[in-house]
Amino acid sequence: MVGGGPAGLAVAAEFASAGRQVLLVEHEQLGGSARWLPNESPRVAERVDEAHRAGAALLERTLCLGLYGEERIAACVGPDEVTRLSFRELVVATGAYDRPLIFAGNDLPGIMGGRAFERFLTVRAVPSSSRIGVFGTPEEVERALSAAEAAGVRVEWVAGPATMPESGVSSFPGTMLVRAHGRRALRAVELAGPGRMPCDVLVLGFTQPTYELQVQAGLLPELEGEPPVIVPQGEARYPLLVVGEAAGWRRVEEIAANSRAAAKRWLAGGESPPRRPPHLPAAGRAHPDAFLCLCEDVRLRDLDRAVSEGFGEMELFKRRSGAGTGPCQGKMCVCLIAAATRERGIDPVLPTQRPPTRPVSIAALAGGDHG
Amino acid sequence: MAEQADVVIVGGGVTGLALAFEVSRLVPKRVVVVEKRYTGSGASGRNVGRLRAMQLTPELAHLAIAAQRKHERLVDELGFNTLFWRAGYAWVLYESSEVERMTDLLPMLQTLDMPEPRILDEEETLRLLPILRGGEKPAGALLGRDALVHHDAVVYAYRRRCQAAGVQILEGCTVTGVRVENGWVSGVDLEEKWIHAPVVVNASDGWSREISAMAGVEVPNTPFRREVLVTEPARPFMGPAVTFYRPVEGWFNQTLRGELVAGVTSPSEPEGIRQESSAAFLDRTAHALVQKAPRLGHLRVIRQWAGVYDMTPDRKPLVGPVHHPKGFIQANGYSGRGFLLAPLVAELLADWIVTGRRPELLALCEPNRFEGRAKEPIQIGDYYEGYTRQ
Numbered sequence: 139m140v141g142g143g144p145a146g147l148a149v150a151a152e153f154a155s156a157g158r159q160v161l162l163v164e165h166e167q168l169g170g171s172a173r174w175l176p177n178e179s180p181r182v183a184e185r186v187d188e189a190h191r192a193g194a195a196l197l198e199r200t201l202c203l204g205l206y207g208e209e210r211i212a213a214c215v216g217p218d219e220v221t222r223l224s225f226r227e228l229v230v231a232t233g234a235y236d237r238p239l240i241f242a243g244n245d246l247p248g249i250m251g252g253r254a255f256e257r258f259l260t261v262r263a264v265p266s267s268s269r270i271g272v273f274g275t276p277e278e279v280e281r282a283l284s285a286a287e288a289a290g291v292r293v294e295w296v297a298g299p300a301t302m303p304e305s306g307v308s309s310f311p312g313t314m315l316v317r318a319h320g321r322r323a324l325r326a327v328e329l330a331g332p333g334r335m336p337c338d339v340l341v342l343g344f345t346q347p348t349y350e351l352q353v354q355a356g357l358l359p360e361l362e363g364e365p366p367v368i369v370p371q372g373e374a375r376y377p378l379l380v381v382g383e384a385a386g387w388r389r390v391e392e393i394a395a396n397s398r399a400a401a402k403r404w405l406a407g408g409e410s411p412p413r414r415p416p417h418l419p420a421a422g423r424a425h426p427d428a429f430l431c432l433c434e435d436v437r438l439r440d441l442d443r444a445v446s447e448g449f450g451e452m453e454l455f456k457r458r459s460g461a462g463t464g465p466c467q468g469k470m471c472v473c474l475i476a477a478a479t480r481e482r483g484i485d486p487v488l489p490t491q492r493p494p495t496r497p498v499s500i501a502a503l504a505g506g507d508h509g
Numbered sequence: 510m511a512e513q514a515d516v517v518i519v520g521g522g523v524t525g526l527a528l529a530f531e532v533s534r535l536v537p538k539r540v541v542v543v544e545k546r547y548t549g550s551g552a553s554g555r556n557v558g559r560l561r562a563m564q565l566t567p568e569l570a571h572l573a574i575a576a577q578r579k580h581e582r583l584v585d586e587l588g589f590n591t592l593f594w595r596a597g598y599a600w601v602l603y604e605s606s607e608v609e610r611m612t613d614l615l616p617m618l619q620t621l622d623m624p625e626p627r628i629l630d631e632e633e634t635l636r637l638l639p640i641l642r643g644g645e646k647p648a649g650a651l652l653g654r655d656a657l658v659h660h661d662a663v664v665y666a667y668r669r670r671c672q673a674a675g676v677q678i679l680e681g682c683t684v685t686g687v688r689v690e691n692g693w694v695s696g697v698d699l700e701e702k703w704i705h706a707p708v709v710v711n712a713s714d715g716w717s718r719e720i721s722a723m724a725g726v727e728v729p730n731t732p733f734r735r736e737v738l739v740t741e742p743a744r745p746f747m748g749p750a751v752t753f754y755r756p757v758e759g760w761f762n763q764t765l766r767g768e769l770v771a772g773v774t775s776p777s778e779p780e781g782i783r784q785e786s787s788a789a790f791l792d793r794t795a796h797a798l799v800q801k802a803p804r805l806g807h808l809r810v811i812r813q814w815a816g817v818y819d820m821t822p823d824r825k826p827l828v829g830p831v832h833h834p835k836g837f838i839q840a841n842g843y844s845g846r847g848f849l850l851a852p853l854v855a856e857l858l859a860d861w862i863v864t865g866r867r868p869e870l871l872a873l874c875e876p877n878r879f880e881g882r883a884k885e886p887i888q889i890g891d892y893y894e895g896y897t898r899q
Contacts, residue, residue: 206788213788222788448672449665455548457554457661460766465741468813492786492812497741501806503795 143170145382274343433464
């Protein structure tokens with residue numbers, strides 16, 4: 139099992155109780171992103187305990203580098219060693235990423251994703267003097283509001299392309315992000331309709347479920363919706379159960395219970411539960427200066443130039459511009475590039491998802507006792 | 510109905526694109542490049558652009574030096590910055606027998622038009638390659654002013670020039686057969702059509718044995734996987750690119766973007782076209798790197814990938830027309846030197862195709878030398894042995 143958040147821990151407990159030999163790896167600490175959520179973090183210890191008591195082996199600070207070849211081998215690197223694990227069934231509960239949005243000024247310091255915001259709040263890295271705006275889907279806006287409230291930080295306004303949850307905060311539903319203003323840091327954003335909204339922290343509430351391991355297990359990454367979200371489809375090479383945000387589930391308070399139910403169905407010989415890819419309405423106004431790839435500084439206008447030179451296909455554009463080849467390895471940008479490519483009339487073929495799933499030091503790969 | 514071309518090139522890597530460009534520079538011919546996936550999808554796009562002129566035999570060194578000079582000229586010839594960079598190249602030696610071998614080699618390299626090769630002792634090695642400090646003690650090094658280039662930039666510079674010259678590049682097109690009539694090549698079959706052409710060039714490197722077989726030509730070329738890892742970028746931390754062959758074969762260098770690229774090969778790599786990366790590669794490369802250059806341990810690996818070398822029994826490429834069928838031309842079997850050699854080979858081969866006269870530099874690439882010996886096995890185990898058995 140990969141991923142020790144609420145979804146992974148719930149499945150680990152169910153599987154181990156049913157007599158499955160369970161090994162769960164979590165690349166940070168057990169609890170996953172629930173550690174940053176005020177309503178979820180108090181329950182982490184109890185969930186870890188339950189999985190332990192049921193007999194599951196839980197390894198923290200252990201990264202699943204990737205799934206290799208046709209064999210059922212998962213290479214994992216922990217604090218002391220690298221292990222190649224063979225397995226019969228694979229459970230993926232690796233959560234979702236923050237998804238950036240395309241608009242002019244989208245690289246300004248102060249702009250962050252919802253998950254980053256939650257983390258910063260938990261470690262008290264968001265000054266209480268910050269003027270915070272949240273822009274996103276209703277679920278993500280609600281999540282950011284409750285995280286801010288628990289941390290005692292005030293949100294000035296919330297906005298998004300769809301409806302907005304009930305809150306005491308100025309709220310602008312049905313709008314678009316036109317651009318961000320600021321020189322070295324964010325000062326304000328411009329919303330279609332309401333106009334200029336001051337803020338020095340902008341939280342973007344959009345997600346892309348993780349999919350790398352699922353694709354390495356044999357699924358095909360397809361684009362769903364408009365703007366598109368990457369959703370793995372088809373048959374894996376071995377039994378594969380995907381739960382939680384990795385399956386597109388969104389209501390975080392229901393994820394543990396739903397994962398438990400999915401585990402029970404699976405143990406009874408049932409299928410993998412349905413995916414619910416997030417529906418993302420168009421939310422940012424495209425601008426040639428907007429960044430597609432933040433790691434390698436590739437802008438929308440670089441894509442337009444590549445298209446005019448005959449390098450519009452994703453693999454060609456990636457090699458021509460470096461987009462998607464930086465430290466995040468496309469986790470933030472591949473979905474954006476796919477969306478922009480499709481808008482330009484080119485059918486996006488997504489690049490191969492190569493190991494490792496996250497950056498890992500050469501010393502750790504050599505067994506941890508070097509460097 | 511068949512389409513007509515003067516030259517069909519099978520393979521849209523650096524060899525195929527460079528040849529298409531060079532032919533179109535010389536004569537107004539209809540040139541078609543057929544590529545199974547996309548340009549550069551094979552070894553060219555899985556490359557690291559290390560251009561080493563220091564070779565173990567005089568004939569290879571001679572060709573390699575000329576090929577490196579050609580790369581140097583490319584910036585002007587293609588009107589595109591390929592990021593050619595004389596970073597320097599250190600062949601790091603760990604055994605005294607290696608030092609002896611290189612000391613014997615040095616006069617040969619010095620008589621050729623080679624920029625400043627020299628042998629370093631242990632102390633100089635550590636002084637000029639401080640990245641090796643704290644690691645396994647080197648016995649010395651052969652240091653040259655060899656170069657690195659950005660492989661994608663080269664491939665795409667050629668691609669752009671080909672497009673401007675009217676070369677037709679068919680991507681996503683698989684060659685299913687080579688047509689031969691009365692002893693002459695007459696074209697290639699694609700999945701949905703065929704292209705009539707009197708000249709067909711096999712520029713498919715890793716796939717070259719397959720394509721040769723389609724024309725009834727037997728060659729010993731055999732693909733072997735090579736793997737690479739790349740780290741996130743860092744400030745400049747090393748100068749010359751490093752290559753070593755003891756106790757295992759491997760290499761590493763910092764790119765102009767600041768990343769470390771590295772690879773350690775497995776002497777027991779099975780043959781075949783395998784482009785998936787392996788967990789064993791990460792393991793052996795990480796171990797070798799921390800042994801040779803412990804400071805590299807801090808860098809974080811962000812990606813690994815694999816490509817194939819098209820190996821021949823004598824490590825030399827096959828370039829030029831075969832005896833039978835007429836019109837079938839080899840440009841493959843680079844044995845790991847494709848990126849270095851391709852631009853020069855393309856220039857020379859284009860001249861050969863147009864004038865019918867073989868350029869002298871291509872003499873060592875005789876394409877028919879394995880006639881009747883196509884089953885000759887390929888030993889990939891030890892690098893030096895590959896050159897002592899000739």
